Amino acid sequence: METPHGLRLMIGDVQGKGMPAIGAGHEVLASFREAAHYKDSLEAVAERMEQALARYNVRSAERGGQERFVTALLLEVRGEDGTKVLSCGHIPYYLVRDGQVTERNDGEGGLPLGLGWLTDEPRQSVAVEPVADDWIVLCTDGVTEARGADGAFYPLADRLARWTHLEPDELAHTLRADLERFTGGELKDDATVLIVRRGPHAAGPQPAVEQAAEDQLSMARAAAA
Template sequence: MSAPHPTEGGLLAPVLLILAILVVATLDATTGPELHISGFMGIAPLVAALRCSYRRTLLVAVVYVVVLTYVDLLTVPDWAPASRVVGVFGAFLVGVFALVLCRTRLQREALHARTSLVADTMQRAMLRELPLRAGTLEAYGFYVSAQEGARVGGDIYEAVDTPHGLRLLIGDVQGKGMPAIGAGLEVLASFREAAQYQDSLEGVAGRMEQALTRYNARSAEEGTDERFVTALLLEVRAPGRARVLSCGHIPYYLVRDGLVHERSDGEGALPLGLGGLHREPRRSVLVRPQPGDWAVLCTDGVTEARGGDGRFYPLAERIAARVDLEPADLARALRADLEDFTGGRLKDDATLLVVRRTPAEAVAAAPVRSAAA
């Protein structure tokens, strides 16, 4: 197998290691046979194996073997031939071990990079990058996974342009991190399909409920925990007419004329996965947005985030202080403020969407771009 050849890193590390080898060898050559410290420089090729590319590790190892061979053969006159052979052979073994260690490290790094690329691609396929655009609907925001190194976790979101209007979903799976991803993916895939064919939000929620029920049945057979999902569905069919359906999700915030209003339209329905516990069907609520209105939707990872003093994050206050910002700027400002409030220590997945209709003048100026979005 050929040695890996990654992009060469900086020269500083191998240069410093080679200089250290040469300095120690010079000390050995000038201080006489009483002091023999070159053998300790076997650490140099090992450090190179952990920090440098294969070629530069090879260079350090060669310098180490050549220098130590010179020291053992020419600067230690009282050594027996067998001792010299052992010294040279030991230096050679250290050099070979450093090269093997470097090759193994690089192979594992390459494998990790490939695995990370596949995982990242799958996660991107599950959750689209923000901002979302569906017809004239725009959703700016952020998603932060509580699990380090993961792009997705227990929160889901989507916006689609359908024959039945513009539809948007935000949801929160029970639990967080990797165990919640399966249930979230099941619900998200069901929403993307049902939103195109179901005439009502109730029908969409029903199909999502069925998908999660099947997922929970499989989970029970496999001995893993069942999940439920809180979700908020929004539908816009015409200017001034929209519908909202909440499946146990937290309220959203409506911003109108610079004022922030907490709205709990449709509140009271059970989360997805628990619909069989209640006989009453879920009902969407008709709302009448005005021109210039926009909304902020989030998961409880935002509103229940705690600061150092134990207080919950005051989202409504933070929005009210920034209503003059554009949606993209507001999303960035709220994310920075949330991280500052919590000290970067989020305990749950956190998602926030700033949703608005594209201004009419923007639609008129760029009809092709809007249709493509």
């Protein structure tokens, strides 16, 4: 989302399956869309998301339902002011720079949304220093924990290293096809990928992301089964 505070992105993954999980995800996503426009910091955005999920969990518990938690990774690009990452218990993302793929744990350690009450430690964003033409690949664990016929996990970093010559849209489609081949079309969990490329003019006044949310892949067709 383009906001007065720069370009803000979010990827998340809800515990569980079915309509209750969809409801929890909707609450978190709606609160992100609202808070991203009005809150100055990623910490404040995450806090609003936490509050929204807490209210949802109270309503769910009153109806005899299960409380949910949500992992999320927030990214903010403010042009010359740099880039920040805040993790709410989400898995690492991948940085593709000059043909090299690196797993990044920036901001790791924050609890998932819905579990913030377990600690007094506030979530903290981390400043990162991207350069022109960097790519960032964010995903859910439905990708990294997908298993092949031999039980091996999907080697995402190795695969990305093969495809650094592709454009983001080509990379997304190639990744989707390869993941389906790897699993024999039997994905056991939601799998989502968000590919972001920083534009070549990183010093400009506008958020320097050339292609944000180039392709979001919902690849687990039976996730709610």
